[in-house]
Amino acid sequence: MPKMNLSHFEASVLFGLVISVVLGVVTKKTDKERLNYGLYCFGCFIATIFGLGWVMWLGHR
Amino acid sequence: MAQEKQISESEGLPPINVWAPVILLGWLIPGGGHFFLNKRGRGAILAVSITLTFVLGLLMRGAMFQPQTGDLLTILIYYGGYVGDLASGVLYFLASWMGYSQVDVAGHVHDYGTKFLVGAGLLNILAIVDAFEIACGKKN
Numbered sequence: 001m002p003k004m005n006l007s008h009f010e011a012s013v014l015f016g017l018v019i020s021v022v023l024g025v026v027t028k029k030t031d032k033e034r035l036n037y038g039l040y041c042f043g044c045f046i047a048t049i050f051g052l053g054w055v056m057w058l059g060h061r
Numbered sequence: 062m063a064q065e066k067q068i069s070e071s072e073g074l075p076p077i078n079v080w081a082p083v084i085l086l087g088w089l090i091p092g093g094g095h096f097f098l099n100k101r102g103r104g105a106i107l108a109v110s111i112t113l114t115f116v117l118g119l120l121m122r123g124a125m126f127q128p129q130t131g132d133l134l135t136i137l138i139y140y141g142g143y144v145g146d147l148a149s150g151v152l153y154f155l156a157s158w159m160g161y162s163q164v165d166v167a168g169h170v171h172d173y174g175t176k177f178l179v180g181a182g183l184l185n186i187l188a189i190v191d192a193f194e195i196a197c198g199k200k201n
Contacts, residue, residue, distance in 0.1 A: 001119070001120065001161070002120065003120065003121070003122055003170075004117065004120035004121050004170070005170055006121065006170060006173065008169060008173075011121070011169075011170070011173040011177075014117060015114075015173070015176070015177065015180065018110045018111075018113060018114045018180075018184070019180070019184065021106060021110045022107060022110050022111070022184045022187055022188065023187070025103050025106050025107055025110075025188075025191070026107075026187050026188060026190070026191035029200070029201070
């Protein structure tokens with residue numbers, strides 16, 4: 001089986017993507033609400049990744 | 062008062078033969094509960110997402126948890142992780158039987174892989190709860 005090598009950023013984005021899709025599907029009632037909520041969750045994940053990335057970068061200076 | 066509330070909640074549940082197969086199928090096959098309830102679109106999205114998470118975890122050489130005793134934190138992490146892995150259903154059993162279970166090694170990719178494997182199980186639990194609510198008529 002091939003080994004997958006991902007950076008922290010790639011792995012976090014992928015993780016955020018699949019979680020957002022599932023959260024969108026299971027939490028809302030209409031397709032539009034599901035899409036909006038999935039996008040909202042993914043946006044929150046990306047914002048958190050960049051936010052924590054900056055916090056760690058500043059912490060290491 | 063609390064007892065009355067409990068009784069009325071339990072009366073709201075449909076018979077066990079309505080929701081038990083949904084939970085069992087949903088656990089064994091990610092998205093299976095939704096397919097059983099004829100929610101094919103949602104079932105397919107859940108099946109693809111959960112299976113993708115699990116396969117990515119395997120490709121990153123993530124470790125599978127085994128129950129371990131020791132201090133409280135060790136018990137929580139290893140039992141919790143084991144339950145998370147087990148929640149993936151047939152994906153977990155197949156991966157274990159085919160020898161894809163990895164030992165825990167250092168490295169951020171392996172670490173992410175372990176989290177992806179447990180995450181797949183936790184996402185499947187969300188899917189099972191959703192299927193259960195549809196089966197009980199609380200959602201459509």
